[in-house]
Amino acid sequence: MGKPLDYELINENVKKTAYAVRGELYLRASELQKEGKKIIFTNVGNPHALGQKPLTFPRQVVALCQAPFLLDDPNVGLLFPADAIARAKHYLALTSGGLGAYSDSRGIPGVRKEVAEFIERRDGYPTDPELIFLTDGASKGVMQMLNALIRNENDGILVPVPQYPLYSAAITLYGGSLVPYYLEEEANWGLDFNTIRQSIASARELLQFCFMENLALLADEVYQQNVYQDERPFVSARKVLFDMGPPLSKEVQLISFHTVSKGYWGECGQRGGYFEMTNLPPKTVDEIYKVASIALSPNVPGQIFMGLMVNPLKPGDISYLNTVNWFFHFLLYSKTILESLRKRAHIMTDGFNSCRNVVCNFTEGAMYSFPQIRLPARAIEAAKIAGKAPDVFYCLKLLEDTGISTVPGSGFGQKDGVFHLRTTILPAEEDMPAIMESFKKFNDSFMEQYEDYRGYSRM
Amino acid sequence: MSFIRSPAVPIESINPKVKNCEYAIRGEVFNYALRLQEELEKNPGSHPFDEIIYCNLGNPQALNQQPITFFRQVLALCEYPALLDSEETPKLFSSDAISRARQIRAMLSGKSTGAYSHSKGTKGLREMIAAGIALRDGYPANAEDIFLTDGVSSAVHMIMQLLIRSERDGILCPIPQYPLYSASIALHGGKLVPYELNEASGWGLEVFELKKRIDMAREDGKCVRALVVINPGNPTGQVLSESNQQEIVELCRKEGLVLLADEVYQENVYVKNKKFISFKRIARSLDYKEDEVALVSFQSISKGYYGECGKRGGYMELCGFSEDVKDQLYKVASVDLCSNTSGQILASLIMNPPQPGEESHELFLAEKEAILSSLARRAKALEDAFNSMEGVLCQKVEGAMYLFPRIKLPEKAIEAAKKVNMAPDTFYALKLLDDTGLVLVPGSGFGQAPNTWHVRTTILPEEHKIPAIVSRLKAFHESFMREFRD
Numbered sequence: 001m002g003k004p005l006d007y008e009l010i011n012e013n014v015k016k017t018a019y020a021v022r023g024e025l026y027l028r029a030s031e032l033q034k035e036g037k038k039i040i041f042t043n044v045g046n047p048h049a050l051g052q053k054p055l056t057f058p059r060q061v062v063a064l065c066q067a068p069f070l071l072d073d074p075n076v077g078l079l080f081p082a083d084a085i086a087r088a089k090h091y092l093a094l095t096s097g098g099l100g101a102y103s104d105s106r107g108i109p110g111v112r113k114e115v116a117e118f119i120e121r122r123d124g125y126p127t128d129p130e131l132i133f134l135t136d137g138a139s140k141g142v143m144q145m146l147n148a149l150i151r152n153e154n155d156g157i158l159v160p161v162p163q164y165p166l167y168s169a170a171i172t173l174y175g176g177s178l179v180p181y182y183l184e185e186e187a188n189w190g191l192d193f194n195t196i197r198q199s200i201a202s203a204r205e206l207l208q209f210c211f212m213e214n215l216a217l218l219a220d221e222v223y224q225q226n227v228y229q230d231e232r233p234f235v236s237a238r239k240v241l242f243d244m245g246p247p248l249s250k251e252v253q254l255i256s257f258h259t260v261s262k263g264y265w266g267e268c269g270q271r272g273g274y275f276e277m278t279n280l281p282p283k284t285v286d287e288i289y290k291v292a293s294i295a296l297s298p299n300v301p302g303q304i305f306m307g308l309m310v311n312p313l314k315p316g317d318i319s320y321l322n323t324v325n326w327f328f329h330f331l332l333y334s335k336t337i338l339e340s341l342r343k344r345a346h347i348m349t350d351g352f353n354s355c356r357n358v359v360c361n362f363t364e365g366a367m368y369s370f371p372q373i374r375l376p377a378r379a380i381e382a383a384k385i386a387g388k389a390p391d392v393f394y395c396l397k398l399l400e401d402t403g404i405s406t407v408p409g410s411g412f413g414q415k416d417g418v419f420h421l422r423t424t425i426l427p428a429e430e431d432m433p434a435i436m437e438s439f440k441k442f443n444d445s446f447m448e449q450y451e452d453y454r455g456y457s458r459m
Numbered sequence: 460m461s462f463i464r465s466p467a468v469p470i471e472s473i474n475p476k477v478k479n480c481e482y483a484i485r486g487e488v489f490n491y492a493l494r495l496q497e498e499l500e501k502n503p504g505s506h507p508f509d510e511i512i513y514c515n516l517g518n519p520q521a522l523n524q525q526p527i528t529f530f531r532q533v534l535a536l537c538e539y540p541a542l543l544d545s546e547e548t549p550k551l552f553s554s555d556a557i558s559r560a561r562q563i564r565a566m567l568s569g570k571s572t573g574a575y576s577h578s579k580g581t582k583g584l585r586e587m588i589a590a591g592i593a594l595r596d597g598y599p600a601n602a603e604d605i606f607l608t609d610g611v612s613s614a615v616h617m618i619m620q621l622l623i624r625s626e627r628d629g630i631l632c633p634i635p636q637y638p639l640y641s642a643s644i645a646l647h648g649g650k651l652v653p654y655e656l657n658e659a660s661g662w663g664l665e666v667f668e669l670k671k672r673i674d675m676a677r678e679d680g681k682c683v684r685a686l687v688v689i690n691p692g693n694p695t696g697q698v699l700s701e702s703n704q705q706e707i708v709e710l711c712r713k714e715g716l717v718l719l720a721d722e723v724y725q726e727n728v729y730v731k732n733k734k735f736i737s738f739k740r741i742a743r744s745l746d747y748k749e750d751e752v753a754l755v756s757f758q759s760i761s762k763g764y765y766g767e768c769g770k771r772g773g774y775m776e777l778c779g780f781s782e783d784v785k786d787q788l789y790k791v792a793s794v795d796l797c798s799n800t801s802g803q804i805l806a807s808l809i810m811n812p813p814q815p816g817e818e819s820h821e822l823f824l825a826e827k828e829a830i831l832s833s834l835a836r837r838a839k840a841l842e843d844a845f846n847s848m849e850g851v852l853c854q855k856v857e858g859a860m861y862l863f864p865r866i867k868l869p870e871k872a873i874e875a876a877k878k879v880n881m882a883p884d885t886f887y888a889l890k891l892l893d894d895t896g897l898v899l900v901p902g903s904g905f906g907q908a909p910n911t912w913h914v915r916t917t918i919l920p921e922e923h924k925i926p927a928i929v930s931r932l933k934a935f936h937e938s939f940m941r942e943f944r945d
Contacts, residue, residue, distance in 0.1 A: 299770055
């Protein structure tokens with residue numbers, strides 16, 4: 001008789017699940033790091049791990065919330081500005097027992113109200129805090145919604161290709177089916193609804209499509225603050241939906257996700273996020289609330305980070321423009337991070353495009369670069385012999401040669417026979433030129449090794 | 460264009476496993492209490508009580524239990540590390556908190572609590588926890604076998620997901636049990652195989668009962684995969700004896716079951732004649748090698764004397780898992796990237812608190828003993844109170860944070876409950892709430908022997924409020940019995 005934890009006897013769905021972002025390449029990179037090799041981890045959108053500094057004000061507030069006895073100490077003003085002290089008191093008052101008590105299973109009501117106000121300011125439409133659930137990171141929220149939607153393998157979820165592999169992983173774990181729709185690389189990864197290129201128009205088309213096909217829309221908007229061009233600003237799915245008016249605005253079921261992990265905050269480790277439900281029937285909302293209550297509550301520090309993010313400092317607040325140290329310049333610092341990300345997006349895109357057999361769309365937003373690598377036939381052969389997918393083969397060699405740890409495009413999905421890798425744009429700005437140089441050198445020698453002719457014309 | 464359309468996510472079309480799971484602790488009585496609270500806030504004096512006291516949930520700091528100073532100092536310093544460079548800081552923080560925070564910060568990715576850590580949790584913190592486990596048990600622990608999670612609840616879900624393949628897979632759970640287990644088994648599509656704890660012998664766990672249930676389930680075509688044991692018990696409050704624990708380990712080994720040891724109340728033992736021994740230590744002391752006993756030990760930052768529920772921290776330690784299965788768990792953990800760093804740090808702190816000789820030790824010890832001795836007193840006071848009530852019997856509270864008294868409800872009361880379509884214990888709990896403002900959870904939320912009725916209350920309300928709570932309870936029960944006595 002086999003034992004319950006024998007490999008053959010564990011849940012098949014677990015075995016089928018894949019999450020390349022911390023998969024083969026990452027594991028190999030970790031091994032090499034243990035052996036003493038210098039690794040540049042560009043596999044996951046983890047800004048602080050690559051040296052981005054946290055914003056000071058939220059850290060001051062949360063530190064005070066963690067240690068509220070500080071607020072009673074006469075010396076507290078020596079270490080913390082008055083507005084951080086006031087804000088800490090504000091959030092502590094919203095909790096029911098400080099950071100150490102389980103909150104409402106949907107999240108602290110006062111914070112959810114702040115999120116609702118943020119959404120209303122952003123979109124121009126009111127929203128109900130009761131339909132906003134805070135979660136331990138947006139990922140948990142995504143998993144909760146997919147768990148509610150997926151009954152069995154006949155339930156399909158439309159997912160873009162390429163996609164962030166949380167979606168494919170969760171669908172597999174819950175026993176559903178992933179239904180891919182391909183983004184058009186040549187059209188700047190656009191959604192092709194026959195003629196539409198512009199983002200708002202395509203968002204409207206998308207909502208119309210969901211309405212006609214009776215689909216719920218899961219809008220992952222975690223990168224809404226990471227926009228690096230001015231032609232297409234971020235517009236939320238909810239705003240587009242309400243702009244379209246009835247019947248769509250009353251019918252289309254929409255769930256919108258946001259996080260404290262991205263933007264210019266990058267507070268990944270805090271695990272703070274929320275989802276907002278639009279047009280879901282109350283009974284369904286009740287079921288989702290019930291499941292949330294089994295886990296009791298999302299972590300309270302993460303909830304406070306969310307409150308601080310949606311309710312930031314305003315002109316006039318002491319910490320908004322503090323002249324003691326430029327790092328305290330809240331506004332300046334947040335702008336600096338975004339400007340630097342925009343610069344790095346350009347450096348990387350241009351760098352990739354200057355490499356042989358590499359074509360890269362500009363990173364208009366988010367935190368990643370997804371260059372297409374046109375692998376020569378002999379490289380594909382060599383990969384087969386090594387028992388690896390061609391892009392995995394390329395990425396492993398890149399890693400071993402340069403220490404740059406990326407994620408092969410197969411981890412995200414791509415058209416057959418087209419290969420990519422994903423890297424983040426997060427390494428420090430001053431390190432970028434060297435990294436791109438290192439990549440170019442590797443790529444040149446790889447292509448030289450595997451191409452049939454020198455100066456072979458690009459396909 | 461107008462036509463009738465059904466919404467994409469109507470209640471009928473959501474995942475039936477979601478619809479089937481239940482969690483009474485934040486269920487019907489709790490939701491009613493929330494409504495009463497609102498009414499009370501709008502209209503003070505509208506009810507025969509001044510405040511709602513939430514005794515439904517083990518949430519100590521919501522009832523004014525203070526956090527441990529040292530732990531919070533370290534957390535604040537980790538969150539805002541600029542403090543570590545300031546000369547003013549020693550005026551507000553003890554030196555050992557400062558050095559611990561420096562030590563922890565050096566372990567964090569990017570030296571920041573804001574970076575995703577390793578998916579099992581920050582390596583250095585796991586090593587500290589492993590050292591703490593080894594010190595506690597006298598047997599070594601390996602950081603690679605430890606997974607830090609957003610609360611133990613997350614870890615339990617991961618294990619259920621790993622073990623449950625279909626509704627043929629059964630997981631043995633105590634009756635009564637903490638309803639996370641029933642809910643997560645339902646969510647993952649498995650079958651709960653109940654084993655009854657023996658109320659008459661202080662909620663004893665009898666191995667022959669376990670064996671009987673295993674055989675019954677197998678005859679029924681079920682594949683029994685694991686045994687959940689909660690020690691100290693929730694809601695039952697018993698602490699297992701060493702010999703009992705040995706029998707359980709032997710049984711699991713013989714029957715090929717994974718032992719899921721929920722040990723979150725390991726610091727909550729209130730009687731001198733019992734002490735907490737981890738199942739890991741039991742397994743090792745029986746001379747079993749690593750791969751002979753499959754065991755998952757769960758520990759949380761939410762209970763004990765630290766009560767840091769809101770931080771969501773905890774860990775599971777795996778024993779007897781093969782490398783390839785551990786890899787699968789690691790893979791699943793990586794999909795969610797990592798647990799929150801504040802919780803991770805606390806998990807390392809509770810397993811490595813200040814030691815004698817360190818600056819914070821004296822205050823730490825005083826805070827810890829004050830909390831634990833107060834919990835013991837409150838447990839006794841409430842236990843005595845229930846035992847003095849007509850038809851109520853409460854077993855000795857040896858540990859954890861709850862009382863689970865049995866109430867002999869008169870026939871008239873059971874009839875009245877039936878008339879309003881309610882379980883009799885829910886009927887009792889709602890009336891109790893209406894009358895006293897106390898929020899308890901009906902025993903049916905945890906499971907109980909047929910035709911017995913219980914309620915679960917925590918022992919967490921502040922000590923100075925206990926006498927008033929006791930009088931209100933007694934007064935309510937007397938009037939209830941007057942109304943419904945046969």
